[in-house]
Amino acid sequence: xxxxxxxxxxxxxxxxxxxxxxxxxxxxxxxxxxxxxxxxxxxxxxxxxxxxxxxxxxxxxxxxxxxxxxxxxxxxxxxxxxxxxxxxxxxxxxxxxxxxxxxxxxxxxxxxxxxxxxxxxxxxxxxxxxxxxxxxxxxxxxxxxxxxxxxxxxxxxxxxxxxxxxxxxxxxxxxxxxxxxxxxxxxxxxxxxxxxxxxxxxxxxxxxxxxxxxxxxxxxxxxxxxxxxxxxxxxxxxxxxxxxxxxxxxxxxxxxxxxxxxxxxxxxxxxxxxxxxxxxxxxxxxxxxxxxxxxxxxxxxxxxxxxxxxxxxxxxxxxxxxxxxxxxxxxxxxxxxxxxxxxxxxxxxxxxxxxxxxxxxxxxxxxxxxxxxxxxxxxxxxxxxxxxxxxxxxxxxxxxxxxxxxxxxxxxxxxxxxxxxxxxxxxxxxxxxxxxxxxxxxxxxxxxxxxxxxxxxxxxxxxxxxxxxxxxxxxxxxxxxxxxxxxxxxxxxxxxxxxxxxxxxxxxxxxxxxxxxxxxxxxxxxxxxxxxxxx
Numbered sequence: 001x002x003x004x005x006x007x008x009x010x011x012x013x014x015x016x017x018x019x020x021x022x023x024x025x026x027x028x029x030x031x032x033x034x035x036x037x038x039x040x041x042x043x044x045x046x047x048x049x050x051x052x053x054x055x056x057x058x059x060x061x062x063x064x065x066x067x068x069x070x071x072x073x074x075x076x077x078x079x080x081x082x083x084x085x086x087x088x089x090x091x092x093x094x095x096x097x098x099x100x101x102x103x104x105x106x107x108x109x110x111x112x113x114x115x116x117x118x119x120x121x122x123x124x125x126x127x128x129x130x131x132x133x134x135x136x137x138x139x140x141x142x143x144x145x146x147x148x149x150x151x152x153x154x155x156x157x158x159x160x161x162x163x164x165x166x167x168x169x170x171x172x173x174x175x176x177x178x179x180x181x182x183x184x185x186x187x188x189x190x191x192x193x194x195x196x197x198x199x200x201x202x203x204x205x206x207x208x209x210x211x212x213x214x215x216x217x218x219x220x221x222x223x224x225x226x227x228x229x230x231x232x233x234x235x236x237x238x239x240x241x242x243x244x245x246x247x248x249x250x251x252x253x254x255x256x257x258x259x260x261x262x263x264x265x266x267x268x269x270x271x272x273x274x275x276x277x278x279x280x281x282x283x284x285x286x287x288x289x290x291x292x293x294x295x296x297x298x299x300x301x302x303x304x305x306x307x308x309x310x311x312x313x314x315x316x317x318x319x320x321x322x323x324x325x326x327x328x329x330x331x332x333x334x335x336x337x338x339x340x341x342x343x344x345x346x347x348x349x350x351x352x353x354x355x356x357x358x359x360x361x362x363x364x365x366x367x368x369x370x371x372x373x374x375x376x377x378x379x380x381x382x383x384x385x386x387x388x389x390x391x392x393x394x395x396x397x398x399x400x401x402x403x404x405x406x407x408x409x410x411x412x413x414x415x416x417x418x419x420x421x422x423x424x425x426x427x428x429x430x431x432x433x434x435x436x437x438x439x440x441x442x443x444x445x446x447x448x449x450x451x452x453x454x455x456x457x458x459x460x461x462x463x464x465x466x467x468x469x470x471x472x473x474x475x476x477x478x479x480x481x482x483x484x485x486x487x488x489x490x491x492x493x494x495x496x497x498x499x500x501x502x503x504x505x506x507x508x509x510x511x512x513x514x515x516x517x518x519x520x521x522x523x524x525x526x527x528x529x530x531x532x533x534x535x
Contacts, residue, residue, distance in 0.1 A: 096305060232282060265283065369400040
């Protein structure tokens with residue numbers, strides 16, 4: 001291939017190497033020079049242009065890219081027409097992308113002029129998704145290099161789509177005291193969403209005690225009903241190959257193919273087999289919709305791909321999928337029993353719309369404004385700094401707290417909802433605080449003792465980064481948040497609180513058992529206020 005400058009007249013048949021702009025003339029890179037282009041260039045006063053010319057034995061970039069793309073495309077792959085030296089490959093059906101890495105490496109090793117890039121191996125893809133591209137760097141290559149790249153594909157199929165074949169999934173949830181039914185329900189919802197892209201559904205689900213015999217019977221029943229895959233969500237994580245879930249699989253004549261994987265989250269995954277049907281022991285992270293190692297294995301199985309021990313152990317590189325929030329961060333000093341530094345944020349900016357006019361925070365209970373009752377309890381706790389966020393009738397609310405050692409922060413956006421006040425309060429938390437307990441100004445039965453119990457439950461060195469009061473499986477307020485989550489709290493919007501963040505980071509939650517109604521009673525209506533006064 002010849003490359004270099006030429007006069008317009010001598011450039012006929014060549015391809016422009018660079019885009020040329022001169023006056024009103026724009027001649028794009030990759031343009032083949034013909035008589036019309038020569039006339040235009042001459043009229044524009046261009047004396048010289050850099051072009052490339054193919055020689056005998058060369059093939060153009062588009063021809064080369066198309067040839068290589070067709071050679072690598074296997075089942076479920078469509079090759080788009082090559083353009084400017086690039087041929088893109090697309091999935092023609094939903095499934096899992098299977099890549100022969102050795103072939104890809106051989107093709108890329110032929111010559112620097114030839115490049116072949118794919119999505120990650122075993123990535124779930126949808127119909128029409130781009131999965132790979134062949135790109136020629138120069139405008140042409142020697143035909144022998146093109147032929148070598150085609151030969152490196154060794155009969156084609158360097159990549160293919162494995163379509164989803166498993167459609168009927170059985171679910172078993174084991175139960176222990178303390179596992180709330182809403183956790184099981186959420187797990188089922190998340191699983192339905194995971195299965196949907198594969199066109200798979202939950203054909204039946206069973207809930208049984210966390211007991212080997214009961215679990216074995218449930219798995220056997222689902223297999224008898226025609227389940228093509230069984231997933232077991234244990235109430236307790238699998239700790240050993242002799243634990244309840246693997247023992248139940250073995251108890252019905254099944255086999256444990258592998259336990260554990262070097263992917264985090266997802267370490268405690270178990271792959272078994274019973275009567276030729278895969279049985280998955282799900283890790284705890286599979287209850288969350290966030291991508292984890294369970295997804296990697298599940299989607300392959302749904303596509304009928306066997307996951308070998310070698311493949312599992314090879315997942316370590318790239319297997320750290322996300323920050324594990326329960327772990328200490330570099331250079332982070334951990335709060336311990338003796339040095340917890342927790343600020344308190346009291347939200348007192350709302351408009352009290354459900355009260356029909358009066359500001360509920362100024363309503364008196366036992367001769368004292370609600371907001372002052374709450375604030376005095378917070379001040380009596382171990383909280384290091386107390387921040388009160390005001391907005392609606394800010395002057396009156398601040399006057400009701402006259403004489404108390406608090407810092408006021410006014411939220412000009414209070415009308416936008418609760419989230420704006422949370423963000424205003426969090427932004428004001430001192431930099432040396434390890435976390436903040438967020439209190440509602442309309443909860444008069446909140447006590448200093450409850451706040452202290454939340455602070456005592458906060459233990460970053462044990463992974464307890466969010467402390468929540470709980471009674472009969474119901475979560476209340478206030479909630480203590482580690483500084484680790486401040487950035488996420490600052491993304492809240494509207495009148496919705498941070499409940500979804502508690503669900504998202506369930507592994508970091510410490511539940512503090514409480515009695516009575518203090519963590520659940522907020523004064524929103526005149527009726528609620530009267531009831532509180534009577535009691």
